[in-house]
Amino acid sequence: MNRAANISPLCRPRRPTAPHAGLRPVAAAFVLAIATASAHAQPLPAEATPxxxxxxxxxxxxxxxxxxRLRASLRGEAEHASAATAAAEVNGRIAKALARAKGATGIGVQTSGYSSYQVSERDRPARWRVSQTLTLEGRDFAAMTDLVSALQAETGLLLGGIQFSxxxxxxxxxxxxxxxxxxxxxxxxxxxxxxxxxxxxxxxxxxxxxxxxxxxxxxxxxxxxxxxxxxxAPVAFEAGxxxxxxxxxxxxxxxxxxxxxx
Known part of the structure; x- marks a missing residue:
């Protein structure tokens, strides 16, 4: 009886495997890591010129x-025991001044700063003070001088200030x-x-x-x-x-x- 023919397949010798065959993926990854590190380790280019x-x-x-250019401000003021009387006085002066100023050529005119308030002082009866400002502006200094002087004389407005620019x-x-x-x-x-x-x-x-x-x-x-x-006397201006x-x-x-x- 041939014994060799009865050998079980389980008893056959295994085929030898290549050494470290199971480590190939790890080794490949390790080599790749080294290559990548080497690439990053390359010397950097020189800095750009300062x-x-x-x-x-x-x-x-x-x-x-x-x-x-000249800008002049005139102010109409009035005080009275009656607010209506004080307002009527100021309104009349400003209206007259506006009509006079609008007739001048090359001069701009506007009103502003209308105020009305009661004034109370010790040992004096209460009264109302009303005021309004009329502003003139122009480049003809001679015409401006004549108009300002005329408004003071004709309407009683007070010259508050002048400004050149x-x-x-x-x-x-x-x-x-x-x-x-x-x-x-x-x-x-x-x-x-x-x-x-x-x-x-x-x-x-x-x-x-x-x-x-x-x-x-x-x-x-x-x-x-x-x-x-x-x-x-006419107002004297020095433009500067x-x-x-x-x-x-x-x-x-x-x-x-x-x-x-x-």
């Missing part, structure tokens, strides 16, 4: 511009010329800054142009001098000037391609 130096430069140009058209023309001057001054300062820092040239970066004016304060007029009782300034400020980028000789 930005060119920037110098902030400011320059301005100013001029005194003759005022060509530069008209929008005149201001715009002055700013246009001053802007060119301020830009030239700014360019000169930028060039001097580049020279002092040792750079042969420069170019403008962000630049701003700012305009403005320093308004002259209102010229107060004393009530005694403004009243008709002062002899009826307004300082207008244009400022240029911004970046002067220095040329770093080559150094200038010292």
């Amino acid at each position: 930005r060119e130096p920037v110098v902030t430069v400011s320059a301005s140009a100013s001029a005194g511009v003759a005022n060509d 530069v008209s929008e058209e005149t201001q715009r023309q002055a700013e246009d010329g001053l802007t060119q001057q301020a830009i030239r001054h700014w360019q000169e300062r930028a060039a001097r800054a580049a020279q002092g820092l040792g750079f042969p040239g420069w170019r403008p970066g962000r630049v701003q142009v700012q305009t403005g004016e320093q308004m002259r304060a209102p010229y107060p007029v004393m009530r005694a001098a403004a009243s008709p009782a002062a002899g009826g 000037t307004t300082e207008i300034t244009v400022t240029v400020s911004g970046e002067a980028v220095q040329d770093s391609r080559r150094a200038s000789p010292r």
Whole structure:
């Protein structure tokens, strides 16, 4: 009897397996991780060239511009034991002044600041005080002077104050010329800054142009001098000037391609 033929399949020897065959996926992942780490470990590129130096430069140009606009404020006031009586007096004065002012050529007129309140003082009966303001504005100083004097004499209005200024058209023309001057001054300062820092040239970066004016304060007029009782003399005006300034400020980028000789 052949014993070999009766050997059970369970007793057959197993086929030898390749060593570490079950570790192949892990090894592959490990190799991939090493490759990835190596890629990240590559030297970084050199930093970009430093930005060119920037110098902030400011320059301005100013001029005194003759005022060509006049604004005058006149006030009607009345006090009476009766509020209606005081109001009627002020309303009549303002109405008469409005009619007179509207007949003047080239002069703007408006009313504002109407107020009515009761005044109570010790040892005096209560009374009502009413007031309203009439404002005139124009560029013809002679006509304005005549009108203000006439309104004081004819209606009893009191001159509260006058203010001179530069008209929008005149201001715009002055700013246009001053802007060119301020830009030239700014360019000169930028060039001097580049020279002092040792750079042969420069170019403008962000630049701003700012305009403005320093308004002259209102010229107060004393009530005694403004009243008709002062002899009826016409109001004297001195227009003066307004300082207008244009400022240029911004970046002067220095040329770093080559150094200038010292």
